[in-house]
Amino acid sequence: MNIWIKGISPFYEPGLEELVKKNLKAKRLIFTLDYKPAIPESDVVFIAVGTPTTKMGDADLSTVLDVAEKIGKNLEGYTVVATKSTVPAGANKKVQRILEETKHQGAEVDYASVPEFLREGSAISDTINPDRIVIGTESKRAQEVLVKLHKSINAPLVLTNFETAELIKYAANSFLALKISYANAIAKLSELIHADALKVLEGIGMDKRIGNLFLSPGPGYGGSCFPKDVRALISIAKDNDYAFSLLEEVEIINQQARRDIVRKARGILGDVR
CATH class of the missing domain: 3.40.50.720 (NAD(P)-binding Rossmann-like Domain)
Incomplete structure (x- = not known):
């Protein structure tokens, strides 16, 4: 807290520290x-x-x-x-x-x-x-x-109402996680049939109904929000006697994407330590 009071951000967020200092000086912000x-x-x-x-x-x-x-x-x-x-x-x-x-x-x-x-x-x-x-x-x-x-x-x-607002947040983050897993699933299929995954996903993203955000293959989603929100939404569904199999598969694909990255890295690096 003492760090915030001095106008110093303990983590990096572009523009945040300047904004904190400006509003502390103007007495619009108190910690x-x-x-x-x-x-x-x-x-x-x-x-x-x-x-x-x-x-x-x-x-x-x-x-x-x-x-x-x-x-x-x-x-x-x-x-x-x-x-x-x-x-x-x-x-x-x-x-x-x-x-x-x-x-x-x-x-x-x-x-x-x-x-x-x-x-x-x-x-x-x-x-x-x-x-x-x-x-x-x-x-x-x-x-x-x-x-x-x-x-x-x-x-x-x-x-x-409360319930709708609560679900909007979980549903939004889980849908973005779904897009990431879908991109990785398409990338995996592309690899198996010798298609260019990047071009496939680029072509998909050009459709305005879909868009290209969160539609890139990689090590899967992570961070502080997507993993916990996907798991929480699956748990909410279970608590209400609904098996959210689509989101369960999103998690499975995400774990596969991580394993694939490790497998490919080992294939490239070999015995390098």
């Missing part, structure tokens, strides 16, 4: 670990914490729920609390219940799900110029507050 002064001063509070995958494949909500309890205990007046974290269907109602149970008498709170769609390396651009803004809430008042908050951003609005 603190103390909920007590921060929450009562806020009209809107966003929960943006990690939701790692558990051993069972679902999302670990412990940090989200812990933060919600601390926010609830410090609410005063009317506040909109919104989740940015990726959480499964039904999780937002758990958070809403915690806020209602922990808030002081006289405090009013409405709850919403406003999922983020940021990419590492272009987070600032994705925030300022998003493809869409998704707002899921049961409260008309909260919806109006959040629409007003985002009015300076020129992007389509998707106004819906």
Whole structure:
């Protein structure tokens, strides 16, 4: 936290450090670990914490729920609390219940799900110029507050309920993972029949209905979002008695792509150590 207070970003994100320093200087940005002064001063509070995958494949909500309890205990007046974290269907109602149970008498709170769609390396651009803004809430008042908050951003609005907002995030990331696995499956088939995989995928991507983003062969998808979101969506489906075999195959193809990269590297390098 002391690093942030000095205007230094502990990780690299293009343009972030300059933006932090500029807004710290203008007193538009404050960093603190103390909920007590921060929450009562806020009209809107966003929960943006990690939701790692558990051993069972679902999302670990412990940090989200812990933060919600601390926010609830410090609410005063009317506040909109919104989740940015990726959480499964039904999780937002758990958070809403915690806020209602922990808030002081006289405090009013409405709850919403406003999922983020940021990419590492272009987070600032994705925030300022998003493809869409998704707002899921049961409260008309909260919806109006959040629409007003985002009015300076020129992007389509998707106004819906909790469950739909939650699923949009998982479905979007899983579809992109699917495109990556599809590209690797086509590359594998191309190799077997002596076709040029890059040309095949280039030709596919020229179709405007498909596009060429996330349609390149390689070692498969990774990072902090796609693997956990694919597994979480499979887990959500299982919890609702639906076998999401398509996404299960996406995971299998992704593992095969990784093994293929290692196999090819060994074939090229031989006994080199």
